[in-house]
Amino acid sequence: MPIFKSRAVRVITAAVAVGLVATGCASERGKGGDKGGDKDTFVFGAPGDPGSLDPALASDGETFRVTRQAFEALLEHKSGGSELVGGLAEKWSSNPEGTVWTFNLRKGVKFHDGEAFNAAAVCANYDHWYNWTGTYQLDAVSYYWRKIMGGFAKNEDPEAPKANYKSCTAKDDSTAVIEVNEPSANLPGGFSLQALAIHSPKALEEYKKQQATSKGDAITYPKYSQEAGTVAGTGPYRITKWNKGNKEVSLERFDDYWGDKAKVKNLVFRTIDTEDGRRQALQAGDIDGYDLVAPADIKTLESAGFTVPTRDVFNLFYLGMTQEKNPALKKPEVRQAIAHAIDRENIVKTQLPEGGKVATQFMPDTVAGFSENVKKYPFDTAKAKSLLAGAKEEKLSVEFCYPTEVTRPYMPAPQDIFELMKADLGKAGINVTPKPMKWAPDYLDATEAGSCDLHMLGWTGDFNDGFNFIGTWFAKKDKQWGFDDAKVFDSVNAASKEADPAKRVDAYKKANETIMEYLPGLPISSSPPAIAFGKNVNPPNVSPLTQENFAEVSFK
Template sequence: MRFSRNLKAFGFAAAAALAPLAATGAQAAGTVTVAVALDPGSWDPIDTFIVDWASAATNIFDGLTSRGPDMKLKPGLATSWEFLDNNSRIRFKLRENVKFHNGEPFNAAAVKFTFDRLLGEEGKKGPQQSNYNAIERVEVVDDNTVDFIMKQPDPVLLTKLAGYGGMIVPPKYIQEKGDEYFNTHPVGTGPFKFVEYNPKISLSLEAFPEHWGGAPKIDKLVFRMIAEANTQIAELQAGRIDIATLIPFGLAPTVEKSSNLNLVSITGPTTVALRLNTKNGITKDVNVRKAMIMGIDRDAIIKAVLLGHAKPIASFQADLSFGYDPNLKPVPFDLAKAKQILKDAGVPAGAPVKIDFRGNDATFREVAQAAAGYLQALGLKPSLQPYETPVLLNDIIPNGKTGEAWHNAWGGWTFDYDNTAYLMYHSGEKWNPYDNDPKLNTLLEKQRSIYDVKEREKILHEIGRYVADQALEIPLYNQNTIYGVNKRLQNFDPPADRRFRFTDVTVN
């Protein structure tokens, strides 16, 4: 297929350009350097949802709970928790003798300050507050005990407390220095403490020997902001960075063949779909939507465009997600049957199907071209409409101005189907411009009110099956998280969600 040859040609050309770079180690002993694509602009936990923030800041801050690459929730700054008063109160016992990097003590007052700030006026300025609005308030019981008083149940809260906005911050430091200073000079209780921040260039950290979990085994940790994938790979090959986080699928073989590097490709949280317009055009008809799903060979796209670094999906979630139903299988490719369904639905030959997508996503452009080829073979007339990402996400989709299909890539470090399904399918949500389905609304709301794991999982399975039956989207694939890693790193456990924690990492 043409889209496959184009991608391979790009890969070979880029590999040839990078080949002359020698693997000359330029790293200081005891230092690990990581390349990330974006500078979040603020290191305050309540100011961002950018993954590259978490890649670095998970080493600066701790939450009440913790979750590592094994996906298991465990104690963090809280050693235990219990549900009281019919689940309306969650009591956390706090770890004792913990210090912030500036010497300030961690205690119940710090937890209350953190959540008062997150749920108050300062939190309103950022994107994290809405993730925690099930909390009414935090009450101090004693220096080592706090109660979370809940407005409503939130079965994902304990996971949310392990990252992003729930990270605990130092009250005295912020009160004395101010929010703006804290943005660029972060202080937490994590295994590494802040040294220097050069906006859009680098963030430098050093080991915090007094960390409650034990001193890190390396001395320094540096995050370099490198937006170009080719540059990340060149720096990786030259030994000037240890981990590259931008590995285009076409360049994965280049990393894999390097003698001093390892290519890590693991199941990640990001899923990709073509959401379907259920209000306008031929996609109003559920049978047409089902025919379109059946008429695209997703396995072929994964093999040819993504070079195997993805999995087919039946619902808009990874198999690591809580709520994933292994019994729900992807609709098999069957062009002949799909054509018959369209004929029975009275769809005329050459009916238009416009696909809106993020124009800066070169990989998805290849995917969209391939999908369009299949839709054309189905007898439809597809067209591709690229948009600048902010325009697509903030105007075209939420205002219901899409064509018949649109590009939707969605991650979720919580690995919980609720964080996808509620936002995608509940009426009134930003990402659901067309549907108001009372049955689906009821299911989505019901699972949010339940802490019982097995009961909630049953409802999430029901939601997945219902969405599949309504064919609200064409589930394309679950994209792998890919890293290029220098072989000198030891004890590096690659996280699927890119929330690195370098406490136990050593270097040769």
């Protein structure tokens, strides 16, 4: 979550002004919520704004929450679960080496612009991403392509990895074959990502007429990704409007959808960035559902007749340490001291919903590869002080960044959690300078660039493979962590290239043990985020990946 980044993710400067005049949503607002109307509009309160209407340019959960309703990938996840199932491909298979992937595609599928879906459309998308140039090659823009498929036909970004994508061939209208150079733990799971969802070839031609640009750390997205009208997928809804003035994205049922039609005609995602604001809007009937319910509000809402399902645990919240920013953090004893100083049990008890757990490693225990044998760092203020003294860092000072105007599945109340950590560090003699930053783009940009000594981030898994967690952070040098340790990187990459599933799980366990011995940062917790729905709503199946399909929603 993806991050979310369901990786904590990037939402960057838009190509058009955000202060557009609010138009066209008043009639829809009257039809959503418990306040009546003819119930043809479902309004959902989202914790943050999307960053793009083109999911290929995104890596954050709020963008994907919206685009998932309009775009489909070759593979999907079973409704309410993490099992891979057919999406636009009914069936799929690979050669024994995992380098040739064959997809038997659905027939009779149309894009929102009337174009026919076929194997040529699949290849047009993959070749489009592979041939990106300029700003599109930056990790902030093509994050998931780079994670899943590596680099590009011609790498221009010096930090771009070697391309793993080789080719896509349309054997016939309903058979697409994608080849990669080396097997990867990211496949087949990567074929389910929203960032690799399939767009109309006609829309792709329009995309190519516009360019993303960058100046320093500021990135400007192409206009088509910031306004409805050009993007076209195959999903049960089509995007009709992005009203940035009202922080709303509007979608309309696509009546030519190949599968089960959406049960509600209109779908609106409205950003309400505080927990209290979302709860009050639901109680007032102004919205029909919202995500990331505060733990203290769950029983209150349930007793009032609202439906508040809790997702299964599939996320990880951590304290990041950036070694290049603060040289003291290069000392293992200092990182260990910080780990012992944090009372993670208290954070779980006071800040997370029931079912939250203290994390011992950089993946939840619901993912194959979780190890019982990692080095542990129990809460021990005296031990923390002793380690700092041994490292001659008794007067350690750190700048601690934390996000504002956001709630994440793994981090329900960022400022409250920060205050607890700050107090714990202070008891160990560590002087903390707080640095609050707006979530998007300031905080995400700063953590991505390694500009904070300490920071809080997390991840909701994209698919059920250990590499989707530890490979996200520790497969190579990353500015967020600012360390270069071949033993850590090699252990993670060795696991990702192991073809035998059982051996791969064992390799993930060893990689987790290596990571926690090195201790690049501190895993804090995993938690089951709750989502709420109105009294008159039949909710969708809730997803541990936070991949709800709102076409399943109906009104009672």
